[in-house]
Amino acid sequence: MTPSAYSAPVMDSRSTFKEDIFLGKVLFCTGGGSGICKGMTEAIMRHGANAAIIGRNLDRLTQASKELAEKTGKVCIPLQADVRQPQTLRDAVRKAIEKFGRIDFVICGAAGNFMSPIAALSENAFRTVIEIDTLGTYNTVKATISHVREAKGAYIHVSATLHYRGTPYQIHVSAAKAGVDAISNVIAVEEGPHGVRSNVLAPGFTTGTEGMRVMTGKKTNKAEGFSNPLGRFTEIQDVANAAVYLFSPAACYLTGQVIPIDGGAEHLRGDF
Ligand code: HXC
16 A cells, blocks of 8 residues: 555544543553553543553552552552452452442453464463453453443453454464454443443554564564555554543443554555
């Protein structure tokens, strides 16, 4: 594809949404200690929510919580859990409820990734990514659903676009993310009658993330031959803006959707 002559601006959600739309709301975000999920948490806190961020590395979570609280003036607590271990998630939910009394929004974002051809990928390596991404999403929904029902809240599941086509060296992540999309659809159908919405955000190559580093070997780059209609890679802010919209009352009729945040690149994957 001819490189786009255009490069979309990177906008802050506060240019469009009021700063108090999430006042009194609570976000529970797995994978919130870094990358896209940290960016989504920051944006949602900037619109008034308090948050609990969940991950395996308590030092990183503690640092991220302080940073998020300082930047937004809201409360953020770090909760250590491994999404593969349901009891640790249940403990994290209990602590979040003890602290905040409610959970309105859940982001299922904890993920693992590395590049490997199937010939080199061990059974345990495949299983590990399925367990983090897919089973971890199930475990997170299972641990939070009663509270999200009570709040008539919403889920965002973080997926990817790489499983829409065959992406080499990504058999484990492709299978895992296809499962995540499927889980979200079922939650949307089963929980809609309880007032709960569930949607998927599928970021493309996202600047400054671990996923970008894994896929390209660099954290920020211009991939050879890469182009999309909007002329740049995904920024964390793009995904954060979509998360603000999806949790906002403006999206109250939107559920069971998978939304690529990739500047239209998914339709051009064959050209990469
Ligand atoms: C081949 C590998 C490997 C690699 C690990 N394994 N890294 N195999 N190539 N680079 C194998 C190990 O050898 C082992 O199999 C099995 O995977 C489990 O590895 P552990 O290190 O024991 O597991 P664990 O400590 O739980 O680590 C999980 C992890 C890790 C996924 C392997 O890389 C991780 O947590 N990464 C950080 C998170 C991350 O990558 N986030 C980015 C997500 S981006 P054996 O057989 O030896 O026992 C994303 C979106 C992508 O998901 C979309 C982009 C467009």
